[in-house]
């Protein structure tokens with residue numbers, strides 16, 4: 001099976017950065033041809049993500065990782081590498097399904113079976129409920 005890669009550019013200056021934290025300007029993104037999005041209407045509403053215990057919700061479109069979608073909604077999730085290796089963002093998915101932008105996210109088979117996910121490289125494949133006690137609401141900057 002051939003998989004196409006494209007670069008997806010995002011304006012990341014709405015993401016509050018910590019001093020010294022690197023800013024990622026682009027990332028590889030697998031075309032949404034996986035089974036999770038197959039047959040999905042491109043005009044379909046984005047999936048809804050509820051973050052526990054705060055109850056905050058945000059839309060998670062097919063074009064953004066959960067980490068990015070949360071950022072656009074003014075919710076800062078724990079993160080560091082943003083490429084699926086450091087596991088800083090790892091959290092419990094209580095309901096729903098995700099797919100990944102990378103072939104081998106840094107989770108064991110057992111962790112995946114327990115519902116642990118890496119939001120920095122995960123894309124919603126259904127409405128989700130995730131448990132992120134350290135999520136912080138941030139004020140979005142107006143341009």
Ligand code: FES
Pocket residue numbers: 078079080081082083084085086087088089090106118119120121
């Ligand atoms: S931020 Fe490093 S694995 Fe998600």
